[in-house]
Amino acid sequence: MRWLRHHLIGIVAVAVLVYLFIPIAVIMVLSFNKPSGKYNLSWNEFSLDGWTNLCGVPGVCSSFATSIQIGIISTIVATILGTMIAFALVRYRFRGRSTTNLLIFLPMATPEVVMGASLLALFLNLRFPLGQATVTIAHIMFIISFVVVTVKARLQGMDPMLEEAARDLYAGPRQVFRYVTFPLVLPGILGAALLGFSLSFDDFIISFFNAGTLVTFPIYIWGAAQRGIPVQVNALATIVFLVALAIVLTAQFVNHRRRQALERSAVDMDTFSRS
Amino acid sequence: MVAVVPTAARSGASAPVAQRSSKTGYLLLFPGMAWLGVFFAIPFVTLFMTSLQAPVAGSPGKYQFGLEFGNYASAMAEYWPLFLRSFLYAGIATLLALAIAYPLAYFIAFRAGQWRSLMLVLVIAPSFASFLLRTYAWKTILADEGIITSTLNSLHLLPEGRILNTGIAVVAGLTYNFLPFMILPLYAALEKIDPRLMEAAGDLYASPQTAFRKVTWPLSMPGIVAGTLLTFIPASGDYINAALLGSTGNRMIGNAIQINFIQFRDYPTASALSFVLMAAILVLVFTYIRRAGTEDLV
Amino acid sequence: MTDAARAVEDLHLQNLTKRFGDFVAVDDLTLTIPAGSFFALLGASGCGKTTTLRMVAGLEDPTEGSIRIGEKDITGLRAFERPVNTVFQSYALFPHLDIFENVAFGLRRRGIKDVKPAVEQMLDLVELGSLARRKPSQLSGGQQQRVAVARALINEPDVLLLDEPLGALDLKLRRQMQIELKRIQMDVGTTFVHVTHDQEEAMTMADTVAVMNAGRIEQMGHPADIYETPQTVFVANFLGQSNLIDGRRTGTSGEFGVIEAHGLSFMVPSDRCFCSGSDVTLGVRPEKITVLDAVDAEQVPDGHNRLEGRVTDVSYTGVSTQYLIDAPWGQELIVFEQNVVVGDRCSVGDPVILHWAPSHTFGLDPAPGRGAGIDPEVIEAERVNAHLRVRGAED
Numbered sequence A: 001m002r003w004l005r006h007h008l009i010g011i012v013a014v015a016v017l018v019y020l021f022i023p024i025a026v027i028m029v030l031s032f033n034k035p036s037g038k039y040n041l042s043w044n045e046f047s048l049d050g051w052t053n054l055c056g057v058p059g060v061c062s063s064f065a066t067s068i069q070i071g072i073i074s075t076i077v078a079t080i081l082g083t084m085i086a087f088a089l090v091r092y093r094f095r096g097r098s099t100t101n102l103l104i105f106l107p108m109a110t111p112e113v114v115m116g117a118s119l120l121a122l123f124l125n126l127r128f129p130l131g132q133a134t135v136t137i138a139h140i141m142f143i144i145s146f147v148v149v150t151v152k153a154r155l156q157g158m159d160p161m162l163e164e165a166a167r168d169l170y171a172g173p174r175q176v177f178r179y180v181t182f183p184l185v186l187p188g189i190l191g192a193a194l195l196g197f198s199l200s201f202d203d204f205i206i207s208f209f210n211a212g213t214l215v216t217f218p219i220y221i222w223g224a225a226q227r228g229i230p231v232q233v234n235a236l237a238t239i240v241f242l243v244a245l246a247i248v249l250t251a252q253f254v255n256h257r258r259r260q261a262l263e264r265s266a267v268d269m270d271t272f273s274r275s
Numbered sequence B: 001m002v003a004v005v006p007t008a009a010r011s012g013a014s015a016p017v018a019q020r021s022s023k024t025g026y027l028l029l030f031p032g033m034a035w036l037g038v039f040f041a042i043p044f045v046t047l048f049m050t051s052l053q054a055p056v057a058g059s060p061g062k063y064q065f066g067l068e069f070g071n072y073a074s075a076m077a078e079y080w081p082l083f084l085r086s087f088l089y090a091g092i093a094t095l096l097a098l099a100i101a102y103p104l105a106y107f108i109a110f111r112a113g114q115w116r117s118l119m120l121v122l123v124i125a126p127s128f129a130s131f132l133l134r135t136y137a138w139k140t141i142l143a144d145e146g147i148i149t150s151t152l153n154s155l156h157l158l159p160e161g162r163i164l165n166t167g168i169a170v171v172a173g174l175t176y177n178f179l180p181f182m183i184l185p186l187y188a189a190l191e192k193i194d195p196r197l198m199e200a201a202g203d204l205y206a207s208p209q210t211a212f213r214k215v216t217w218p219l220s221m222p223g224i225v226a227g228t229l230l231t232f233i234p235a236s237g238d239y240i241n242a243a244l245l246g247s248t249g250n251r252m253i254g255n256a257i258q259i260n261f262i263q264f265r266d267y268p269t270a271s272a273l274s275f276v277l278m279a280a281i282l283v284l285v286f287t288y289i290r291r292a293g294t295e296d297l298v
Numbered sequence C: 001m002t003d004a005a006r007a008v009e010d011l012h013l014q015n016l017t018k019r020f021g022d023f024v025a026v027d028d029l030t031l032t033i034p035a036g037s038f039f040a041l042l043g044a045s046g047c048g049k050t051t052t053l054r055m056v057a058g059l060e061d062p063t064e065g066s067i068r069i070g071e072k073d074i075t076g077l078r079a080f081e082r083p084v085n086t087v088f089q090s091y092a093l094f095p096h097l098d099i100f101e102n103v104a105f106g107l108r109r110r111g112i113k114d115v116k117p118a119v120e121q122m123l124d125l126v127e128l129g130s131l132a133r134r135k136p137s138q139l140s141g142g143q144q145q146r147v148a149v150a151r152a153l154i155n156e157p158d159v160l161l162l163d164e165p166l167g168a169l170d171l172k173l174r175r176q177m178q179i180e181l182k183r184i185q186m187d188v189g190t191t192f193v194h195v196t197h198d199q200e201e202a203m204t205m206a207d208t209v210a211v212m213n214a215g216r217i218e219q220m221g222h223p224a225d226i227y228e229t230p231q232t233v234f235v236a237n238f239l240g241q242s243n244l245i246d247g248r249r250t251g252t253s254g255e256f257g258v259i260e261a262h263g264l265s266f267m268v269p270s271d272r273c274f275c276s277g278s279d280v281t282l283g284v285r286p287e288k289i290t291v292l293d294a295v296d297a298e299q300v301p302d303g304h305n306r307l308e309g310r311v312t313d314v315s316y317t318g319v320s321t322q323y324l325i326d327a328p329w330g331q332e333l334i335v336f337e338q339n340v341v342v343g344d345r346c347s348v349g350d351p352v353i354l355h356w357a358p359s360h361t362f363g364l365d366p367a368p369g370r371g372a373g374i375d376p377e378v379i380e381a382e383r384v385n386a387h388l389r390v391r392g393a394e395d
Helices: A002-030 A060-091 A097-109 A112-125 A132-156 A160-168 A173-202 A205-210 A217-227 A231-274 B004-010 B023-051 B070-111 B113-128 B131-141 B147-154 B167-177 B179-191 B195-203 B208-219 B221-237 B240-245 B253-263 B267-292 C049-057 C099-109 C116-125 C141-153 C171-188 C199-205 C223-228 C233-238 C294-299 C376-390
Strands: C011-020 C023-033 C038-042 C064-069 C084-087 C159-163 C191-196 C208-213 C216-221 C243-253 C256-261 C264-269 C279-284 C290-293 C305-316 C320-326 C332-338 C351-356 C362-364
Touching: A002 A231, A002 B070, A002 B113, A002 B131, A002 B167, A060 A097, A060 A132, A060 A173, A060 A217, A060 A231, A060 B023, A097 A132, A097 B023, A112 A132, A112 A205, A112 B023, A112 B221, A112 B253, A112 B267, A132 A173, A132 A205, A132 B023, A160 A173, A160 C084, A173 A231, A173 B113, A173 C099, A205 A217, A205 B253, A217 A231, A217 B131, A231 B113, A231 B131, B023 B267, B070 B113, B070 B167, B070 B179, B070 B221, B070 B253, B070 B267, B113 B179, B131 B167, B131 B240, B167 B179, B167 B240, B179 B221, B195 B208, B208 B221, B221 B253, B221 B267, B240 B253, B253 B267, C011 C049, C023 C049, C023 C064, C023 C216, C038 C049, C038 C199, C049 C084, C049 C159, C049 C191, C084 C141, C099 C116, C099 C141, C116 C141, C116 C171, C141 C159, C141 C171, C171 C199, C191 C199, C199 C223, C208 C223, C208 C233, C216 C223, C216 C233, C233 C243, C233 C279, C233 C362, C243 C264, C256 C279, C264 C279, C264 C305, C290 C294, C290 C332, C294 C351, C320 C351
Parallel strands: C038 C191, C038 C208, C084 C159, C159 C191
Antiparallel strands: C011 C023, C011 C064, C208 C216, C243 C256, C243 C279, C256 C264, C279 C362, C290 C351, C305 C320, C305 C351, C320 C332
16 A cells, blocks of 8 residues: 555656556557558458558558658758857847847747648738648748757757857857857757748648648648548558657667766766776 | 648747847848748738728729728628638547547657657658649548448448548648647657656656556647647648538638639638638637646747 | 066056946056966956956957057957967867867967977976867866966966966865966966965965955055065955954054054064054064963063953864954954964963064054955954854854
């Protein structure tokens, strides 16, 4: 009883984590399914169809490629624009700071359906043809804010003395940026880019409003949901999930190793200073 | 959307150092802010204008400039139950998410030790699999012949005899999908609490329950406010869960906006609904923030 | 590294002033720091010492005044154009570069191609040659400190600025680094300007100490001179502890001035009396006073300053014993007595006689409140401590 009370919160925590992964497990398991009807909803029999013939169903791979393309372009543009804003916010004085902050905060607090609808209203009124360009424009728009907050936090967390030290050590303004500021902010920028890509790749609502006849991977899934999602989709989603997880875990592992090395050397130092 | 939340919640008041004032600042701001201005702010104006457009007589599906405030009245007359349902579903899902997220966030913040960063990765990891597919997976999990439904049915707990295609499934889907948005800000707030405060409370004769109520919970308030908002806002505008997991009787306002915009091409009605949704959310959020006594959001 | 031929020149600060809005951080400071000296700017936080340092480094622009090295005016030069380098308070080592690259940073920025010999020599000087490829985070505080010194010194600056360089270290390491820094300074012969709030640190390391208060220099000189002969109430209190008694100058007797205070008369050497009017604050350092049991009154040497009192607190600190003594007029005086003799100390309540040689007395202009220069927190802490001791609660 005592044991239970002490570990209750741990048990609940693990249960919640398991709960978070139940749908992932379902997606993975069903990627090895051979559905009995047109809907891949319940287990029928084992098959590798989804994995051996990833592009076997028309539209799956082309929509996947479209999403990757949109993701890469919008991530690059949004990361550059957002990083510039973050630098301006932390490093420069300018008028209209609170309006700027509001304009950065609002996209994160607006329901996607409203953003999608209002952007569509703009494109319709301008008679701008819907397609890959409009979707990319929309993605850049909603990624910028996330890049700004991530990079801004990193910049604010940086010791201002490091830049002073560089100036003191004969680095001119450009050199300070190139050799100190940028390398130190880079991890934040990369993290923001990774996040931006995953947001773009998985976005459905805003894309759907502004896609016209363009089919991204989520739009393909949406359409397929009505007539039955092919197993290939499950296989591709599984691959994406595992690749993303691998990237993040590798980053974690590298961090962890670095920290361990640090602790080890701290121990070295203790014995060293005692001798 | 997820990994950013703690940093966003954390990046608080630290004063900017060594600020320079020059043209460079404006040059850095301009392209990004122009993008947001043109593709985020101006669309709100066009959305508002579209919501007031009048149909062109004789050509259905065509609209022209107008000041038809009646669009709002007719849209609300038809769709007000969907608004109520959206906020009800989103509200229930937010409370459920808070109840589920708090123990996990607490555990990660105070008890996880060396597993802390791994557990945080695990919280974000499900987002790496497609949102639509994860929602679709709940169709399998909550299926009529599935374990969950049959168990609950044998206990006579389900009024309609099933979960799928009912409001329960929609709320379950919303709760699941936006859970990380609750966990991360909660974690960020809890992690900042010095665990010695709880020991101090214990030392000063507070039982663990009292210590939680008087110390931990109030100190985690910024996380609770941020988490509930970050869950409630997207949940109330969502239509994927209602479309995939509910029946026609469970449609939310997002469904109405989407259908009017894309299928019916009734742009004024759809725009009016979007505008009302945004306004309603803003009003709710600001009253909530005021009552919760936190201004510390961005 | 040691290059005796290298022309080092004095650092001159001329009417240096820095205002932040209405606040005057540095107030019309004029100062010459001799080439090759180890100079300490000592003061409490907010006294303007760090601002002075940052102006010399070029990280802050002076509102008025100029900075010269020898004949060369560097006031208008930017940080990276000055022959001045800084050891920052928290070291500010670049976390993304290893030790070698941190030390090489300044050389590389100045376009020097072959940095290896210089960096290695420098790392040897600070005894870190074996750690060249470690990252700063893998080093202990003391090692990081030495890297910061090496990184600055490798540029052979005319002046090396040290901003509270030992503040982040624990007491034992601080002592060690004080000696280490002194050694390095003697090796390289560069002018060191050291900013600190720690009087002991300043006195141990520097050959000249300037005590700063409210943007001005109160007193400057050799550490022993400042300690033995403080010239203002602030210095008397800030640098070590002092017993200060308010009195009036009534005459002279030979080389001594006579000060009447509370019905007693005290002698102060005329050359140790820095007072402009007849109101004089008389001072004596606690360790200069001898405590005698009242019954031993005849042991007081002739001509010594003396007064009677009653012991209110005795605390044994190992090296010495600290007495608090109530003077007849209610003022509390402090006395340190070396523990040369074991046992038989005065105890609380004992009537005692305090006496000291007139040559140890100094006379100052009275300052508003005898407490100038005393950290209020220290007073409070001492009061609480004394209270606890009285209750016997200290273990």
